[in-house]
Amino acid sequence: MGILDKFKQGLSKTKQLLNTDIRDLFKDEGRLVDEAFLDELFETLVKTDMGVQAAQETVDDIRTGFRARVVRMEDVLQRIKEKLKSLLAQPAAPIDFAESGPTVIMVAGVNGCGKTTSIAKLGQMFISDGKKVVLGAADTFRAAAVEQLTIWADRLQTPIVTGPRGSDPASVAHRTVARALETGADVCIVDTAGRLQTQQGLMQQLTKIHRVLGKQVPDAPHEVLLVLDATTGQNGISQARHFTDAVQCTGIILAKLDGTAKGGVVVAIRQQVGLPVKYIGVGEKAEDLALFEPVSFVDALFEDLGKSL
Amino acid sequence: MFESLSQNLSSAIKSLRGRGRLTEANMREGLGLVRQALLEADVSFSVAKDFMARLTEQAIGERVLKSLDPSEQLVGIVHQELINLMGPVDHSLHLRGDLPVLMLCGLQGSGKTTTCGKLGRLVHGRGRKPMLVAADLQRPAAIDQLQVLGEQLGLPVYVETAATDPVKVCQAAVRAAKASEADLLILDTAGRLHVDRELMDQLSKIDDRMQPDQVYLVVDAMTGQDAVNSAKAFNEALELDGVIMTKLDGDARGGAALSVKAVTGVPIKFVGTGEHLDALEEFHPDRMAGRILGMGDVLSLVEQAQQKFDQEEMAKQQQRLSKGEFTLDDFKKMLGQTKKLGPLNKIMGMIPGMSGLNEMIGQVDAEKDMRRLVGVIDSMTPEERRNPSKVIDQSRRRRIAAGAGVQPHEVNELVKQFDGIADVMKRMSGMGIRDRMKTVQQLGQGGMLNPGARFAKQKKGTGKRLTPTERAQQKKLRKRELRRKKRETRTKGDK
Numbered sequence: 093m094g095i096l097d098k099f100k101q102g103l104s105k106t107k108q109l110l111n112t113d114i115r116d117l118f119k120d121e122g123r124l125v126d127e128a129f130l131d132e133l134f135e136t137l138v139k140t141d142m143g144v145q146a147a148q149e150t151v152d153d154i155r156t157g158f159r160a161r162v163v164r165m166e167d168v169l170q171r172i173k174e175k176l177k178s179l180l181a182q183p184a185a186p187i188d189f190a191e192s193g194p195t196v197i198m199v200a201g202v203n204g205c206g207k208t209t210s211i212a213k214l215g216q217m218f219i220s221d222g223k224k225v226v227l228g229a230a231d232t233f234r235a236a237a238v239e240q241l242t243i244w245a246d247r248l249q250t251p252i253v254t255g256p257r258g259s260d261p262a263s264v265a266h267r268t269v270a271r272a273l274e275t276g277a278d279v280c281i282v283d284t285a286g287r288l289q290t291q292q293g294l295m296q297q298l299t300k301i302h303r304v305l306g307k308q309v310p311d312a313p314h315e316v317l318l319v320l321d322a323t324t325g326q327n328g329i330s331q332a333r334h335f336t337d338a339v340q341c342t343g344i345i346l347a348k349l350d351g352t353a354k355g356g357v358v359v360a361i362r363q364q365v366g367l368p369v370k371y372i373g374v375g376e377k378a379e380d381l382a383l384f385e386p387v388s389f390v391d392a393l394f395e396d397l398g399k400s401l
Numbered sequence: 402m403f404e405s406l407s408q409n410l411s412s413a414i415k416s417l418r419g420r421g422r423l424t425e426a427n428m429r430e431g432l433g434l435v436r437q438a439l440l441e442a443d444v445s446f447s448v449a450k451d452f453m454a455r456l457t458e459q460a461i462g463e464r465v466l467k468s469l470d471p472s473e474q475l476v477g478i479v480h481q482e483l484i485n486l487m488g489p490v491d492h493s494l495h496l497r498g499d500l501p502v503l504m505l506c507g508l509q510g511s512g513k514t515t516t517c518g519k520l521g522r523l524v525h526g527r528g529r530k531p532m533l534v535a536a537d538l539q540r541p542a543a544i545d546q547l548q549v550l551g552e553q554l555g556l557p558v559y560v561e562t563a564a565t566d567p568v569k570v571c572q573a574a575v576r577a578a579k580a581s582e583a584d585l586l587i588l589d590t591a592g593r594l595h596v597d598r599e600l601m602d603q604l605s606k607i608d609d610r611m612q613p614d615q616v617y618l619v620v621d622a623m624t625g626q627d628a629v630n631s632a633k634a635f636n637e638a639l640e641l642d643g644v645i646m647t648k649l650d651g652d653a654r655g656g657a658a659l660s661v662k663a664v665t666g667v668p669i670k671f672v673g674t675g676e677h678l679d680a681l682e683e684f685h686p687d688r689m690a691g692r693i694l695g696m697g698d699v700l701s702l703v704e705q706a707q708q709k710f711d712q713e714e715m716a717k718q719q720q721r722l723s724k725g726e727f728t729l730d731d732f733k734k735m736l737g738q739t740k741k742l743g744p745l746n747k748i749m750g751m752i753p754g755m756s757g758l759n760e761m762i763g764q765v766d767a768e769k770d771m772r773r774l775v776g777v778i779d780s781m782t783p784e785e786r787r788n789p790s791k792v793i794d795q796s797r798r799r800r801i802a803a804g805a806g807v808q809p810h811e812v813n814e815l816v817k818q819f820d821g822i823a824d825v826m827k828r829m830s831g832m833g834i835r836d837r838m839k840t841v842q843q844l845g846q847g848g849m850l851n852p853g854a855r856f857a858k859q860k861k862g863t864g865k866r867l868t869p870t871e872r873a874q875q876k877k878l879r880k881r882e883l884r885r886k887k888r889e890t891r892t893k894g895d896k
Contacts, residue, residue, distance in 0.1 A: 204510030235549035288651035325443030325625020
């Protein structure tokens with residue numbers, strides 16, 4: 093080895109040293125936070141569906157906080173998680189029950205996101221809490237949607253109000269509330285037909301159902317829950333926005349969270365629309381509905397992050 | 402369809418436009434925006450990464466940077482790469498043997514049952530006699546749903562109400578189909594998560610026993626990054642032959658549509674574009690790439706027009722037009738025909754250069770406007786319809802407005818609009834389809850600058866601009882002519 097090469101080798105060590113933050117000089121494990129590290133972090137964040145914007149902000153935050161330092165993954169993760177947890181924090185009681193009379197809950201969402209199943213699960217939950225429930229099958233459009241909810245009502249042994257296929261869904265909604273008042277039910281849950289948020293006519297119909305629900309019970313509907321498929325990507329933001337514009341949603345049921353999808357789009361929704369998640373669906377059975385817990389949700393969001401980095 | 406991706410991409414490209422020569426740094430900046438557009442559209446991260454690598458390699462090259470219009474070159478490259486990403490597609494269903502079998506599978510709520518009905522309608526339209534098989538025993542009332550669809554379409558549905566084993570249902574369906582005159586089976590399987598071992602095994606078992614000719618995965622177009630995970634898992638379990646992408650009629654960003662082929666190697670064959678049972682279209686990567694880049698999709702539009710327009714009626718109108726006749730009655734028929742193509746904004750998006758117009762008319766309910774116009778025309782007498790601008794005076798206008806329930810000035814607007822359109826129609830009657838599109842495009846662009854005027858009457862050029870000397874000569878000629886006439890009348894009067 094020539095003298096020059098030796099010199100070079102020595103210098104490269106200095107170079108490494110110069111690039112290292114003084115706080116990390118004596119650490120013997122961890123990784124240098126450089127562009128490659130940040131790129132990988134960005135990739136993992138994007139893969140949770142939390143959105144490019146939120147991912148970029150997080151990466152920028154890490155860049156300013158940890159740049160050129162040698163870090164342990166846990167420290168970085170901890171910082172991201174803390175931020176998200178405080179963003180997603182919400183009051184514990186998910187449903188705002190009416191002080192007197194029936195609590196009216198309206199459920200809406202796009203086609204095939206899991207509305208009817210979620211309603212069955214909600215019904216099951218209220219029934220096991222000792223409440224009297226009435227279901228309203230106001231999805232009069234899709235073939236056999238009424239039958240689907242009727243089968244669930246039979247399984248739960250709870251009354252259901254239906255209308256013939258193609259009839260006005262608002263009238264079914266009206267009769268459901270009337271039935272709840274008559275029978276002194278505690279909770280009345282109204283199903284609606286799935287619709288894409290861009291179909292203006294159908295969204296107006298939804299607004300009408302919302303209006304009709306408030307005719308007999310003041311302040312009704314007390315809750316308007318948007319069912320969101322956990323596999324949905326950034327389109328979820330548009331769904332949340334349009335449905336909230338039409339019927340003032342109060343919360344989200346994040347369905348189908350038992351697959352590999354992480355449902356990270358609710359982070360972006362919370363950021364941009366402000367809609368909180370109330371429940372998560374984790375299976376096909378009636379009892380597969382759980383309260384949304386920001387802490388465990390965020391932990392699950394980054395479950396495999398530690399492994400990949 | 403794909404509006405936001407389309408918008409973001411065009412703004413990325415626009416940022417490079419009009420800069421003349423580009424440096425590598427400029428180009429990289431623009432490419433960064435392209436990457437962001439892709440990721441925001443839910444394109445799978447790894448797919449977007451590879452896509453950008455290929456794109457960058459070409460875009461940074463000398464050939465593009467030194468070219469006269471680098472941004473145009475970039476559009477061309479993106480277009481080609483998008484086509485490569487989504488294609489090639491073979492649309493044939495590969496129906497072989499006496500009783501070919503098509504099988505649909507997918508996650509819950511992706512739209513399998515509805516697609517089953519749509520696919521049945523499609524093959525029925527091609528002269529097949531399909532039988533739908535309700536093999537979804539999981540979801541309550543899935544069987545009823547398929548039965549209702551079968552009734553609507555007039556197609557037989559094989560149903561076993563109390564069954565628990567979908568494999569047996571499928572096998573029994575084969576026997577039933579052979580006994581009847583059905584010559585094609587479409588299996589609607591239950592929705593399942595790709596991580597559900599038990600149900601995935603069940604699916605492989607159906608695949609094993611039935612040996613379907615084609616297996617299609619039904620994917621919701623709104624799916625995010627997870628789309629590739631589930632598609633991969635289904636493809637490993639079943640060896641898919643194609644993907645059917647559903648719910649593309651919303652404002653889905655289409656990332657799933659762009660990623661699925663790249664990850665699984667399985668192309669999208671069909672796309673669902675509406676809730677009605679005829680809303681299933683063949684998927685053409687080249688046309689879709691064009692639509693994404695705002696280049697329009699005239700081919701699909703023409704195809705649809707050929708399918709849905711009443712050909713006889715069109716021929717009749719064509720004949721009248723070539724004679725220079727175009728009345729409000731024809732206009733009404735034209736409106737009716739256009740309606741058959743679907744929502745107006747969908748049509749606009751398919752005409753090159755018109756996608757921007759969509760945004761402008763976004764809030765205007767075009768359908769409602771069209772109904773109003775028809776209402777006004779219906780309130781006119783035949784004479785008024787033939788010759789609106791000459792016959793309709795104030796009192797007639799008031800009568801028509803009262804009859805149609807509109808304000809009198811709206812009648813006036815219609816007449817003015819009609820004048821403009823009639824003019825265009827007469828000019829277009831002699832043109833081929835390409836020139837016609839061009840005219841419509843020009844109209845649209847005119848409208849964009851001046852939305853209030855809508856179809857204003859176009860000024861016709863003389864085709865030539867005269868020099869001052871020529872003008873003076875013409876003036877001289879005219880004067881001479883005038884004098885000659887005067888002289889003649891005078892001499893006539895003398896006699």
